[in-house]
Amino acid sequence: MTQDAPRNDRPRAVNGHAPDVFKREGQVPMREYPKNAPVDFVIVGAGCGGSVLAAKLAEAGMSVVLFDAGPFFQPRRDFASDEREQEKLYWLDPRISDGDDPIELGANNSGRAVGGSSVHFQMVSLRFRPEWFKARSKLGYGRDWPVDWREMWRYYDEVEEALKISGPIRYPWGPDRGRYPYREHEVNEAGLVLARGAEALGVDWAPTPLCTVSAPSGKSPPCAYRGMCKIGCSINAKQSMPITYVPRAIKAGAEVRDLAMVGRIETGADGRATGVSYYRDGKWRFQKAENVVAAGYSIETPRLLLNSSTAQHPQGLGNADGLVGRNLMVHANDAVWGEFDEEIRWYKGPPSMATCEHWNYADDDPSKNFDGGYSFMSQGPLPGDFAGTLTSSTGMFGDDLLEAMGRYNRMAGLKMVGESMPQVDNRVTLADETDELGLPRAKVTHSFCDNDRRLQGHGRKFMSRMMRAAGGKNLFETQSTAHLMGGCPMGDDPETSVTDDMGRVWNVDNLWICDGSLMPTGGGVNPAMTILANAARIADRIIDARFD
């Protein structure tokens, strides 16, 4: 709640130009489309899903307008090294959080900018374990994806190459794969704590494959290890959407409309999408389109579909069976923190430079008392972020707090990314209250199930053992969540899913979804690479089918 300066609220992608993200000032040319002639594709949301789709469709010659509710930032001018100022990257409009285990949104969960959450994500770039794409048939829990893992594997290759993921030569888990495009980063001391602990407990570890370059690439300099990835990379080492796929989209002829909040997907008498109504620069406007794609993340995508109801779609688009917004998933983000005799200085380098995926693959371990899996990473939170974690989990204040924060440089932490189960009652619905534009706000209802709790307990226990084995003292645990996924799962069966295997909404043949909300299960790794790979796959399927 605390930025001090009002944010710059004028659109910047206007008059045939978009900001040049590689410069402090300056612009690049951008095509513009008329509003009353239909473009081939309108894409709502320029995050991981929307940006990849926009670039690939535009490169295949289609006319594309990419909308985002947030600003088009120029990192070298707009990204201060200041936690409070940079809160402008998050979706801070209130959403109502309900359920037995209500989740924290805002900074914890969603971005609002051209680039979406990729602008402030922590760059951990992992692949799903192959079996997870058939979790129900192969592992006996969750749901199956309507996709073969080998196909996804090819798309992981494609997006890892596009983002120049820097990773180790040999990754210890999963099937063989090619080398990462860029060499691994030097692991910081916070990561070496994990490494020491893993070696002591006899499990594998790896330098984290990261979405920031370890050597120059195009106009990006190598990562400077300044550790402020979560508040935006001011030097463009991070390969976020606005410096990778969005410029590609613009170059190929797509138009980006920033600070343009889409309020409704409009449908015609035949029930098909006709375009979108959006609010930009003080007015509601309409853009006509042959196809509409919702790519607004797991809360805003369901909210938009629900907010677009008509007489013909009384419960919202794609929601005849009441499935839109259901099966929303989070990752359990429990952590263990400890103190060391030496100075770790965990602020140096990206926040998570070492990782352990042991529990994503150890099916036969007798201590495994849960379905699903989890990975965990070393940590390096900025001071304000860590102080918030400390106080909200312990209630500590006064000299005790100053004292605890005084050991900031001697702390290390391990934090899990734990799979939670898709449950129909975890869902996004519309609240009674409306936002400034008069649109009903989203309400998010979330409760963990017993399996989720067993997994979290196992994770905390294992991470504590590892922390102690690495020399950590005075441990304490915190609980949190990260990464929303699901809400509009894809599937083979219209009765149990919202879209088909290419993200097309059942029964509205020119309405698509392309973002994390398509995920039927969440897996035990950070989701961005899977969302990107899936978007790249959907793009190719659309291009092959020649919808335009």
Place this chain on the structure above:
Amino acid sequence: MSQPFRTPYPGYDVLDKWDSPSFDDQTREVLRARRDPPPRRFLDPNQFALLEALCAVVIPQRRPEPVPIAPFIDAALHAGRGTGTRFATMPPERDAWLRGLEAIDAEARAAFDGRGFCELVRPKQARLLRSIDRGDCRAPEAWQEMPPQKFFRALLLKQIVQIYYSAPAAMSEIGYGGPASPRGYVRLKVGQIDPWEAPFGTWEDQA
């Protein structure tokens, strides 16, 4: 009772790097603008005084020029800027703050013979906050259904500490490297520090 905190990094000041490649123009601009705290516009003078007293208990500052915290909370409330989350058990943020401040004062009056929070000495203020955090309330009706611990931890504490620990003075106190763009860091391993970081610290448990 805890001892007054002493920084392990006496003499270190991240602002000494102001003219170096650790600071870029946009960061300098933000920090410069923050030197003049915004005027009080949302809370009334009594509420504001109460908030200032709370900030002082949460973050005891024994420095000649304390980092201002309350004005920034007031400014955000005035502007209606939120955190993005409204727990279903909580009212909207502005109402939560108004209700929470009033309830804390009511708790003080109930526990200490009608004296308001600002009239209490520091140790009593701290004791009161600890009991609110435990949910031991003497004036439960003043909270009007708002869960006291949730207000205390998720709004009050969190916002105060997040403002404090993004201030250069607080960064210096904990030996954080500070703004680091474009220069960043080079030496990432234990026992290694870059010349533009804080020198190694000293702690009482290691003396």
